[in-house]
Amino acid sequence: MTKRRPHYLAGAGSLIWLGLVGLPLYVMLAATVRSRSEYARGGPLSFPDHLTFDNYSGAFDSGFGQYFLNTVIVTVSVVAIVLLLVPPLAFAIVRSRGRFTSGVFRLFLLGLAIPAQAVIVPMFYLISKAGLYDNLIGVILPTAAFCLPVSALILSGAMRDISPELHEAMAIDGAPPRQIFFRLVLPLSRGGLSTIVVFSALQAWNGFLFPLVLTQSDSAKLITLGLYDFRTAYGIDIPGLLAAVVLSMLPVLLVYLFARRALVQGLMGVGGK
Structure with missing residues (x-):
């Protein structure tokens, strides 16, 4: 030896x-x-x-609790929208061979090349005309829209890893596409689903541009903007600011700890077979 x-x-x-x-x-x-x-x-x-531990209690006394709650609402709503729209879309992309579905998928992929900074002005105009300015819904919708292209790409790659023989076996047994989707595809796509959940949650939780442009009042302020409250005319309360940063990191850290294995597996399946 x-x-x-x-x-x-x-x-x-x-x-x-x-x-x-x-x-x-x-x-x-x-x-x-x-x-x-x-x-x-x-x-x-x-x-x-x-x-x-006065810095932690002082962070909540300065309104951090409201900002935290607003960020949780935005994050949960964005994840819910992504989970509602992306799995059926990815299933259609993988199983359908029609031109319409391929065209929709290409249209989604175009969203990967468009940065949020390039469309923030028309986005502000649309949100204002829709009466959603300074409203959490006005932040949720564009954030979810920019999460859809990457999420569709990730989940479609994970669904391509499912053996076509399994689809054919269930179809021969008389299972309709809806049953195949819920009983076969979704359970075998847990890695991809976990990946898009973590990705969309991070995008919503750490979002700065949309909350900055599309909100104004303290009642609609998110954590990323609430950190500015620790800056005063006499300086920056660094211990209080860092306490708020630690509190804002904890939910994301917990999500990663519970989903890290499925996250890695989902990212490995992005390219498909």
Whole structure:
């Protein structure tokens, strides 16, 4: 049995990577449990003398709770729209050979080449004319629309990995397309479904441009805009700001921890067979 030699270069690289990742995390977490005066006196790298959680409670006192709730509503609504529209569309793309379906799929793929910044002015005009300005619905609809192309591409790739023999076997047994879709395709596409859920949730949760342009009042403000409240005329409340950042990261982190395996499997199936 050959003895493995230690790989010092790989170990050194791992330590450097750990420092690059761990140092910013330490600075962020340590700042959230320190007072503003202690942070200014000791600097970002110093160890906290007295732990305090006033920054977290102060974030909610400044209206962060309302911003958090608004962001949850937008995120859940965007994910629901994507899950309602994309699976039937992806199933039709994979199973249909008609020109109309192919044309619709190509039209969706064109959305990948159009950045949100290029259409923000006509989007603002449409949302205003529809009476949805400064309303959460006015943020939900365009956010979901920009999630649809990538989601359709991911899920159609995952559905192509399902063996055609399974479709044919259920069809021979007399199963209609609707039954095939619900009893065969959806259960075998869990990886792709998890991927589009995480993707659309991240797009909605971290969205900045649409909330910035399409909302104005505090009642419709999202987390990404609410972080500006920690900036005053006398400076920035860095411990309070970082506490709000940590709170805004927790839901996304939990979603990733529970769906990371299905997320990787779904991304591996994007290209199809």
